[in-house]
Amino acid sequence: MLRAAASVFMLLGFYVVALLQLAAVLALVVWISVVGNAGVGIKLGLPLLFAVGATGVGLWRAIRTQPEPLHGLVVAPHDAPELWGLVHHLANEVGTRTPDEIRLVPEVNAAVSEDTKLLGLIGGRRRLYLGMPLLQALSVDQLRSVVAHELGHYSGAHTRLGAVAYRGRLAIGHTIGRIGRWNPVGWTFRGYARLYLLVDNAVSRRQELDADRASVRVAGPDVAISALRELPVIDAAWDFYFDRYLNQGWEAGFAPDDFFGGFGRLVAARHEELARLRDDQPEQHRSRWDTHPSQTERIALMRTAPRAAHPVDGRPAAMLVPSITTVGIALQREVVDIGSRQVLPWPQFTAAAATASLQRKADRVFRSLGRLTGTEDPGLGTLFDLVAAGRLGELAEEFYPDATRKEAAVKFVGAMDMLFTLAAIRSGTAYWRHSWTEPATLVDAHGTELDYEQIAKLAVSPATLEEARARLAEAGIRVEAAAIVERRATAGGSDVIGAMANLKVDGLHTDLVLLDRGLVFVPAPKSTDKGKDRLHSLLSSGPVEELATRFRFLPYEEIVAATVSKRTPVKAELRTHAGVTVTVEERWTGEQLGESREALLSVLDRIADRSVV
Structure with a gap:
């Protein structure tokens, strides 16, 4: 209750500040109109009155906004009677009512919510959210501790006014977002907002410690500490799973048939690595702006708790659900938007992802090869012709700019090995x-590992090229099987590294989105207002690869040179392989997200140094 009560009090203070500022602004307008010029008073007062009026808009929106339940899979009591029995028992242990709903969610987290009325005086429907990765990676004992912590928020009445606290943050956020950066009224509001967050976050940290006490009381300090220490390990494993197993295939247009089941198998297979992560956890320290205490502080509190005998259940928490695989697939159907991706079993998904990655890298080489030779559909055969003519260094120097042509040709062995691997897969021999x-x-086909590096070493020299051809043929690898697919570089799989508004590109008003694979130029209005709003709207309008198809996209690989004539604001010229010059000029009135100017300069410097971006 304390957190929400503080939120209500501070929120009321926010509107008191607004009323005081309104009175001050009106007094200023009247004074200027009386002693000076009424027109001047109105011109000065209108922006200030607008800023104060924004508080009313923020309040109205906040009142009408309800926290939405997390998207997930509702698990009924008959679907998982043992899980429900555990939650019911723990609710009795911490002295609170059992949640009305258990919902599995696709994240490394557990949480509770409550739909309340009349500022929390009347309780409502309760939901317990359990992250699917927690069920797959924790023991039953550890899950008991996590659930007891969340139910402790109920017994401490932390959720009763949770919606009020939520609306308080929302109202202040709406208000601040509607006030211009240079409006003096906004300075007071922003200062008060910082004070509000300080108070709200301090109360939130105390509530987390109260919930930790409930966890220790039910599960014991050792289990509570082990569960707390396990959460960042699971979080790291979840990130690793996405990065190494999912993202590449997902971006290439494929999806695994068991999205969550794969994580469970990864955790079981890499238990030794996870154990090392547990041992190597760094000391954590939090600031006054954090909503949770540091792990160090929480563990110190747990260790002071009295020790008592607790039942031991080291079974995997997944055993609380009759068929975790079936439940995981049901959750996948509920929360994962497969779209038009091809769904494959994990072995085929991995193979498709790896091959797509190989093809993308090969296409990068083939596009450069096509530009150099004038060949419309370059492939491995085209590359062999270049080697035979003694010209491999001309191509290789683009990829190894710090080497001489002769040195670059020797270093090209790695790229040649990659192309042979692609040819072998496309030939059906690997x-x-x-x-x-x-x-x-x-x-x-027999499971023996393959390596084409030795053949690649032969293939980079005209003197031994024919021997490489013979060895490829002997291995059943068709040279023509490795050919270009993506003739023009796209933004597929790109990440956004920056965004800038109100530039001039070739003299036209333009917003710029920086990707890790190229630049997207978006036509912009002449007005320099609301640049950041446009950028946020643009980046949230869809996947970045779609932006690159809707607007002009300049891949870095098509830029042959960059000249930066001014760094603040940025002024540069880009020259493409096609001989086109693109001028980019930042304006003093421009806006950026984060450190986008530094990101742009870093890209331009690397191009200027003839490095591969």
Whole structure:
């Protein structure tokens, strides 16, 4: 109750400040109108009155906004009677009412919510959210501790006015967002907002410690500490799972048939690595702006708790659900938007992802090869012709700009090996072997690992090229199987590294989105107002690869040179392989998200140094 009560009190203070500022602004307008010019008074007062009026808009929106339940899979009592029995028992242990709903969510988290009325005086429907990764990675004992902590928020009445606290943050956020950066009224509001967050976050940290006490009381300090220490390990494993197993295939247009089941298998297979993560956790320290105390502070509190005997249940928490695989697939149907992606079993998904990655890298080489030779559909055969003519260094120097042509040709062995791997897969003589303990490996039909590096070393020299051809043929690898697919670079799989508003590109008003694979130029209005709003709206309008199809996209690989004539504001010229010059000029009135100017300068400097971006 304390947190929400503080939020209500501070929120009321926010509107008191607004009323005081309104009175001050009106007094200023009247005074200027009386002693000076009425027109001047109105011109000065209108922006200030607008800023104060924004508080009313923020309040109205906040009152009408309800916190939405987290998207997930509702698990009924008959679906998981043992899980429900555990939650019911723990609710009795901490002295609170059992949640009305258990909902599995696709994140490394657990939480509770309550729909209340009349500022929390009347309780409502309660929901317990359990992250699917927690069920897959925790023991029953550890899950008991996590659930007891969340139910402790109920017994401490922390959720009763949770919606009020939510609306308080929302109202202040709406208000601040509607006031211009240079409006003096906004300075007072922003200062008060910082004070509001300080108070609200301090109360939130105390509530977390109260919930920790409930967890220790039910599960014991040792289990509570182990569960707390396990959460960042699971979080790191979840990120690793997405980065190494999911993202590449997902971006290439594929999806695994068991999205969550794969994580469970990864956790089981990499238990030794996870154990090392537990041992290597750094000391954590939090600031006054954090909503949770540091892990160090929480563990110190848990260790002071009295020790008592508790039942031990070291079974995997997944056993609380009759069929965790079936439930995971049901959750996947509920929360994962597969779209038009091709759904594949994990071994085929991994193979498709790895091959798509190879093809993307090969296409990068083939596009440069096509520009150099004038070939419309370049492939490995085209590359062999270049080697035979003694010209490999001309191509290789683009990828190894710090080397001489002769040195670059020798270094091209790695790229040649990659192209041979692609040719072998496309020829049906090599396959990807999926593994949960290591990266996918290249094998033949009998499972023997393959390596084409020695043949690649032969293929980079005109003197030994024919021997390389013969060895490829002997291995059943068709040279023509490795050819270009993506003739023009796209933004597929790109990440946003910055965004800038109100530039001039070739003399036209333009907003710029910086990707890690190229630049997206978006036509912009002449007005320099609301640049950040436009950028946020643009980046939230859809995947970045779609932006690159809707607007002008300049891949970095098509830029042959960059000249930066001014760094603040940025002024530069880009020259493409096609001989086109693109001028980019930042304006003093421009806006940016984060440190986008530094990101742009870093890209331009690397191009200027003839590095591969």
